[in-house]
Each structure stands twice: as structure tokens, then as C-alpha cells.
Amino acid sequence: MLGAAVRALRAGDRSRAERPADGARGRLGRTTAATTLADLREALETGATVWIGYVDQHGATTERLVDPARIEGGWLSAFDHRSGEVRSFAVHRISGVAPVDAA
Incomplete structure (x- = not known):
């Protein structure tokens, strides 16, 4: 359980540090x-991490930091950093896509 908590904290830190400047x-x-x-598709080909805006089935929006792995049949499979x-x-x-700055 401690390992999961540490991973969650690190993911949150990374998300905050890599948020797009205008996002x-x-x-x-x-x-x-x-x-x-x-x-x-570009992120998939280059192995880039991107931000996505996502609207769930209840209409709530979230932002996710993801590493796309596959796009198929209208679905994106991706490693979700959160x-x-x-x-x-x-x-x-998916309401929007933004690259992660490589700064």
C-alpha cells in the first residue's frame, strides 16, 4: 500500500511540473x-507523453498525463500517469490534446 501511495504522489508531482504553460x-x-x-497518432509514433482532456460518462472533465500505446476501434490505450x-x-x-513541454 505504501508503494502505491508513493507512486500516486510522484505522478501528481510530475503532472504539476509538466502541465502546459497555457493549460x-x-x-x-x-x-x-x-x-x-x-x-x-504523432505521440504514438514518437513515444511522446501528452496531456488529454477527458469527459467521463457523467460529464465531468479531467486532465490526464498519458503515454499512448495504441489507437484502435475508437479507443486509445495509454499508460495513465495518475x-x-x-x-x-x-x-x-477526448476534448483536447497538448504536448508535454520538454523543458
Whole structure:
């Protein structure tokens, strides 16, 4: 249990440190469906970590720091830094994509 707590704290620290400059919490920019797919495919090809805005089934929005692994059948499989696990995200629920600054 201690290991899981440490991983969660480190993920939160990394998320805060790598937030896009123009992406204050809750204000990650929206992208079009075509741009979203293009950005996700580019991140997949280059192995880049990206921010995604995600709208869940209840209409709540969250921002996730993810490493895309696969896009297939309308779903993005990606390592989610918040949970520390590979998760699936419905592409139609992704409201925006932003690169992580390499600063």
C-alpha cells in the first residue's frame, strides 16, 4: 500500500511540473476531432507523453498525463500517469490534446 501511495504522489508531482504553460488546471484547450487523432497518432509514433482532456460518462472533465500505446476501434490505450496503469479512453470523449513541454 505504501508503494502505491508513493507512486500516486510522484505522478501528481510530475503532472504539476509538466502541465502546459497555457493549460491551467481545468483549461486544457479543446481540439477538433481530426487534430485530436493526428496529435494522438504523432505521440504514438514518437513515444511522446501528452496531456488529454477527458469527459467521463457523467460529464465531468479531467486532465490526464498519458503515454499512448495504441489507437484502435475508437479507443486509445495509454499508460495513465495518475493511476499508474494502462487505461482505455474513448477517443470521442477526448476534448483536447497538448504536448508535454520538454523543458
